[in-house]
Amino acid sequence: MNKFLQIFKTPDIRNKILIVAGLLVIFRLFSAIPIPGVDSERLSAFFSSNQLFSFFNIFSGGALSNLSIVMLGVGPYITATIIMQLLTMIFPHLKETYYEQGEAGRAKFNRYSRYLTVPLGALQAYGFLNLLLSQQVLSPLSFFDTIRNVILVTAGSVFLVWLGELISEQKIGNGISFLIFAGIVSGLPSTVRGVLFGYDPGLLPTYAVFLLLSVVVIAGVVFISEGERKIPVSYSKRIRGNRMYGGVSSYLPLKVNQAGVIPIIFAISLLLFPQFLAQISALISTDLAIRLNAIVNQFLTNQFIYAALYFMLVVVFTYFYTAITFDPQEISKNLQRSGGFIPGIRPGQPSGEFLAKIINRITLFGALFLGTIAILPNLTQILTGIQLLTLGGTALLIVVSVALEIMKQVESQLVMREYEGI
Numbered sequence: 001m002n003k004f005l006q007i008f009k010t011p012d013i014r015n016k017i018l019i020v021a022g023l024l025v026i027f028r029l030f031s032a033i034p035i036p037g038v039d040s041e042r043l044s045a046f047f048s049s050n051q052l053f054s055f056f057n058i059f060s061g062g063a064l065s066n067l068s069i070v071m072l073g074v075g076p077y078i079t080a081t082i083i084m085q086l087l088t089m090i091f092p093h094l095k096e097t098y099y100e101q102g103e104a105g106r107a108k109f110n111r112y113s114r115y116l117t118v119p120l121g122a123l124q125a126y127g128f129l130n131l132l133l134s135q136q137v138l139s140p141l142s143f144f145d146t147i148r149n150v151i152l153v154t155a156g157s158v159f160l161v162w163l164g165e166l167i168s169e170q171k172i173g174n175g176i177s178f179l180i181f182a183g184i185v186s187g188l189p190s191t192v193r194g195v196l197f198g199y200d201p202g203l204l205p206t207y208a209v210f211l212l213l214s215v216v217v218i219a220g221v222v223f224i225s226e227g228e229r230k231i232p233v234s235y236s237k238r239i240r241g242n243r244m245y246g247g248v249s250s251y252l253p254l255k256v257n258q259a260g261v262i263p264i265i266f267a268i269s270l271l272l273f274p275q276f277l278a279q280i281s282a283l284i285s286t287d288l289a290i291r292l293n294a295i296v297n298q299f300l301t302n303q304f305i306y307a308a309l310y311f312m313l314v315v316v317f318t319y320f321y322t323a324i325t326f327d328p329q330e331i332s333k334n335l336q337r338s339g340g341f342i343p344g345i346r347p348g349q350p351s352g353e354f355l356a357k358i359i360n361r362i363t364l365f366g367a368l369f370l371g372t373i374a375i376l377p378n379l380t381q382i383l384t385g386i387q388l389l390t391l392g393g394t395a396l397l398i399v400v401s402v403a404l405e406i407m408k409q410v411e412s413q414l415v416m417r418e419y420e421g422i
Contacts, residue, residue: 003411003414006414007410007414010414012413013172013410013413013414016170016171016172017172019166019170020167020170020172020173020178023163023166023167024178024179024182026163027070027160027163027179027182028182028186030068030069030070030156030159030160031066031068031070031183031186032066032068033068033069034066034067034068034069035067035068035069035071035149035152035153036145036149067132067138068156069152069153069155069156070153070156070157070159070160071128071153071156072121072124072125072128072153072154072156072157073157073160073179073180073183074157074160074161074164074176074179074180075124075157076117076120076121076124076154076157077113077114077117077157077160077161077164077176078176078265079120079124080113080114080116080117080120081113082262083116083120084109084112084113084116085324085325086324088324089324094109114158114161117157117158117161118154118158121153121154121157121158122150122151122154125149125150125153125154125157126146126150129141129146129149129150129153160179161176163175163179164176164178164179167179171409171413172406172409172410172413173402173405173406173409174402174405177398177401177402177405178402178406180398180402181398181399181402181403184395184398184399185399217373217376217396218396218400220369221373221396221397221400222400222404224256224257224365224366224369225257225397225400225401225404226404227255227256227257228253228254228255228256229253229254229256229358229362230251230252230253230254231251231252231253231254231342231355231358232249232250232251232342232343233249233250233251233252233335233340233341233342234248234249234250234340234341234342234343235248235249235250235338235339235340235341236339236340236341250340252331252335252342252355254355254358254359254362255366256362256365256366256369257366257369257370258322258325258326258359258362258363258366259317259318259321259322259325259363259366259370260401261370261394261397261398261401262317262321263314263315263317263318263320263321263367263370264314264370264373264374264394264397265394266313266317266320266321267310267313267314267316267317267374268310268374268394270313271306271309271310271313274292303378306378307375307378307379310371310374310375310378311371311372311374311375312371314367314370314371314374315367315368315370315371318363318366318367318370318371319360319363319367322359322363322366326359328351328352328353328354328355328356328359329349329352329356331352331355332347332348332349332351332352332355333348333352335347335351336348336351342354370397373394373396373397374394
């Protein structure tokens with residue numbers, strides 16, 4: 001409580017929080033501005049019957065279900081970032097830019113991602129609008145109206161990326177993560193309202209157990225998200241001129257959940273991709289789309305098969321994404337260049353093999369944790385039989401992770417102000 005009060009007593013931090021709050025209000029206002037020609041009733045029915053777009057709607061903060069001008073959210077930018085990270089495995093120049101050029105290299109990497117956001121946003125906007133036209137959610141549009149809507153939606157996505165950068169400049173959280181966080185939290189009041197309206201006094205013990213488990217799950221998410229294996233690192237002494245450098249000990253933190261929420265996004269996208277293809281097939285044949293939708297829905301409504309496949313895909317993608325983003329050999333080379341070594345392990349390739357062995361072991365626990373969190377909503381619905389009660393899932397993981405990041409950055413700024421006072 002003292003730290004909370006201290007935040008608003010410090011003018012600099014208070015102004016930053018007010019700026020971020022104002023930018024989030026702008027984000028929510030733009031989320032309520034729809035594109036022309038929307039049939040709201042058909043749109044609501046479409047999202048209630050489509051799990052893939054309901055999932056994407058979480059990250060847009062409801063902007064997708066409103067067909068607002070920012071309906072794609074920061075999705076194109078996230079897709080562009082993932083593509084750029086995958087390209088580092090193919091092109092050595094990109095890998096060198098990202099890993100070896102420090103802050104300047106990462107800034108250049110982010111600039112390439114922003115450039116890629118524009119064509120990806122245009123493609124996603126055009127494909128999604130065509131899909132809605134085939135479902136008669138949108139009124140028939142002329143060629144110029146279609147181009148206008150594509151430009152509006154693409155510009156809205158780029159605008160959100162710019163808003164995210166403005167938030168990041170305040171140094172109280174990552175701007176893109178902040179926007180996703182705000183979008184998820186904005187749907188909380190409607191969820192609480194739905195639970196209250198559907199309240200059944202006979203299920204009071206179920207609600208009590210659900211609240212208790214919610215606290216336990218959130219504590220577990222915090223524990224695993226903060227969990228890390230500290231690898232000791234020593235630096236040899238070096239003399240430059242009249243000064244001696246090195247001779248200190250530090251550690252290399254290896255996160256238990258190294259991949260974040262990306263494996264869950266990959267897994268659910270792949271798992272629900274057949275439904276997307278079934279919807280797209282309406283452009284070719286309506287009868288074919290109806291048959292494919294019936295087959296896909298029959299598969300997706302089986303909670304046990306769906307949860308089992310979902311869990312396995314999350315585990316596989318956790319290892320896959322960790323292998324892409326964490327290169328043990330590259331880290332061992334960087335340690336060797338800076339005069340660092342792991343005690344008891346020779347520098348170079350042996351250090352890389354040691355780090356690879358450690359990361360493979362702790363990734364197992366991270367993968368099982370992510371898989372369990374991902375299928376918790378399905379498990380709670382199976383056990384309680386109440387569709388409105390969902391525990392865990394991607395949204396919870398994102399909210400907790402972003403909240404922890406914001407808390408750390410605000411605390412670091414408070415500590416810095418205390419040192420300035422001294």
